Amino acid sequence: MPRIAVARLWFEGNSFTPVPTGLAEFHAREWVAGPEALARYAGTATELGGLGAFLAGRPGWRAEVLRCAAAQPGGKMTAEAYDAWIAEVLAGLRAGAPWDGVYLSLHGACVTEDDAEADLTTLRRVRAAIGAVPLVASFDFHGNMAEEMATxxxxxxxxxxxxHVDMDATATRALALLEGAMAGQRLHGAIAKRPFVLHSFQMRSAEGPMAEVWAEAARLQSGAVAEAAPFGGFAWGDSPHAGPCGMAWATEPAAARDAAEAVAAAIEARRARFVVSLPAPAEALARALAAPPGLVALLDPADNPLSGGVADTPALLRLLVEAAPPVPTVFAFLHDAAAVARARAAGQGASACFALGGRTTDTFGPPVEVTAAVERLTEGRFANTGPMERGAPVDxxxxxxxxxxxxxRVIVTSRKEAAVDxxxxxxxxxDLGATRLLANKAKNHFRAAFAGRCxxxxxCDCPGPAALALGTLPFRFVPAAARTGIA
Known part of the structure; x- marks a missing residue:
């Protein structure tokens, strides 16, 4: 009976977000292990949902689910949180040995307070703990990948x-590679880097330059090449391995190297097409209001929680309050537990004064002072219904x-979870059907469920932790050659 170990650390660190991400943020989103992990995500479009489906088709397999942790992208993971996770995983790996295989669900752009290459550190430590046992991993497309990972x-x-609507399918592919490795099928891996950093605005898989790169990777995936794929990298993760790359796995080392290089070359050939410019907030608002009838989204990507934003910057909200466009408008959202507590103390239907935004830090502007009526109070729990992480619980x-x-109307939450479902x-x-303007702290992931609705x-180009102007950021670890290419 094959017996595998599973562990997960899904975290994308924004090195320029002023608030670190600690154990509380992981406990709030995902800190599970054992049967609870599989039960919680059964049938969902997540890596653990994919694991459950994979195991259901292999009743002879046994999986020990060690600590699985995830938090919304944010400031650097605290050393305390990382140490707690890795200590538990390594202890579980040693206590449960021998294993037939190990699967890790990682992000690829994890940075901690004292480690700018935390995913590489994780792989080194897990490999040291398990020896020659087959080890596979799944990654987010925005990983900043070290070439050493392939070794x-x-x-x-x-x-x-x-x-990212194929998290479960990605886990299934990784587990199929593990199944092959456990059966003695050896694959050789290669990661080919390019010395520049790219914005992710133009990296969508349905259109644009990265869609063409994905098509090239799919074309390469034949014969000796079992897997070929691009990574776009995460521009706000200050890492020695920041930037795009190609990755490939093949039965021959040369085939893996050639395929990885071909994918990386395909990205490099389109480098200029990844450059973007965005209108200032006032101009963007004017464009939104001039759009055809229906729901129009006005997005603030600089404070997008899924890019590590704090969901607290006030620039776009201030514009909406001052401009007061005479159309049904929703602002989603502010992460402000104190404002929620004030609203609950006032009670539904009551009015109160609020200082909204700029509470975590005033670096991006001071709070917006408003008098507002408390229209609705909730406990904040739901399950995703859209294509991204479909079925997963949210609190x-x-x-x-x-x-x-x-x-x-302004939505205020006690915890930071992106408004993309x-x-x-x-x-x-x-009622989005009765809403004209949806101002949201979001970027590309918003499109998964809403592109067809808008x-x-x-x-627009607002100030924030994931702002457009990368050249102004105090990078420390991005290699000098890549830094010269930061726009």
């Missing part, structure tokens, strides 16, 4: 979609909907 693994797979903590003036708005009683999507 530590026996196979790996990466999301092939952005927005926002207590939340409030505040009405500012006649037209503007229709169920987020259903929870708050928002008459237009307009992004």
């Amino acid at each position: 530590l693994l026996d196979g790996a797979s990466v999301y092939r979609t952005y927005p 926002l903590g207590p939340t409030a909907v505040l009405r500012v003036g006649e037209w503007l 229709p169920a987020f708005f259903e929870l708050h009683g928002i 008459a237009a999507i307009v992004e």
Whole structure:
């Protein structure tokens, strides 16, 4: 009976977000192990959902699910949180040995307070703990991948979609590689880097330059090549391995190297097409209001929680309060437990004064002072209904909907979870069919569930931890050659 160990650390670290990500943030989103992990994610479009489906088709297999942890992207993971996770995983690996195989669900862009290459550190430590036991991993497409990773693994797979709607399928591919390795099928891996950093705005898999790269990778995946894929990298992760790359796994070392290089070359050939410019907030608002009839999204990617934003910057909210466009408008969202507590103390239907945004840090602007009516209070729990992480449970903590003036509603939450699923708005009683303007701290992942619902999507250039102007950021670890290419 094959027996495998499974562990997970899914975290994307924004090195320039002022608030570190600690154990509390992981416990709030995902800190599970054992049968509870598989039960919680059964049937969901997640890596652990994919694991459950894979095991269901192999009743002779036994999987020991060690610590699985995930938090929303954010500031550097605290050393305390990483040490707690890795200590538990290594202890479980040693206590349960011998294993027939090990599967890790990683991100690829984890940075901690004292380690700018935490995913590589994890692979080194796990490999040292298990010896020659087959080891595979799945990764987010935005991983900042070290070339050494290919020497530590026996196979790996990466999301092939952005927005990421194939997390479960990626786990299935990685586990199939593990199954092959356990049966004695040896694959050779290669990662080919390129010395520059790219914005992720133009990395969608359905259109644009990265869609063409994905198509090239799919073409390469034949014959000796079992897996070929691009990584876009994560621009706000200050890592020695920042930037895009190609990855391949093949039965021959040369075939893996050639395929990885071909994917990396395909990215490099399109480098200029990844450069973007965005309108200032006022111009973006004007474009949104001039769009065809229907729901229009006005996005603030600089404070996108899924890029490590704090969901607290006030620039776009200030514009909406001052401009007061006379159309039904929803602002999603602010992460502000104190404002929620104030709303709950006032009570539903009451009015109170609020200082919104700029509470975590005033680096990106001071709070917006408003008088608002408390329109709705919730406990903040729902399950995703959209294609991304479909079925996964979400806990926002207590939340409030505040009405500012006649037209503007502001959603405020106690925990930071991106507003990229229709169920987020259903929870708050928002009828998107009756909404003209949806201002959201979001970027590409928003499109998974909403591109087909919106008459237009307009992004704007606001200040924030994931702002467009990379050249102004104090990078420390990105290699000098790559730094010269930062726009």
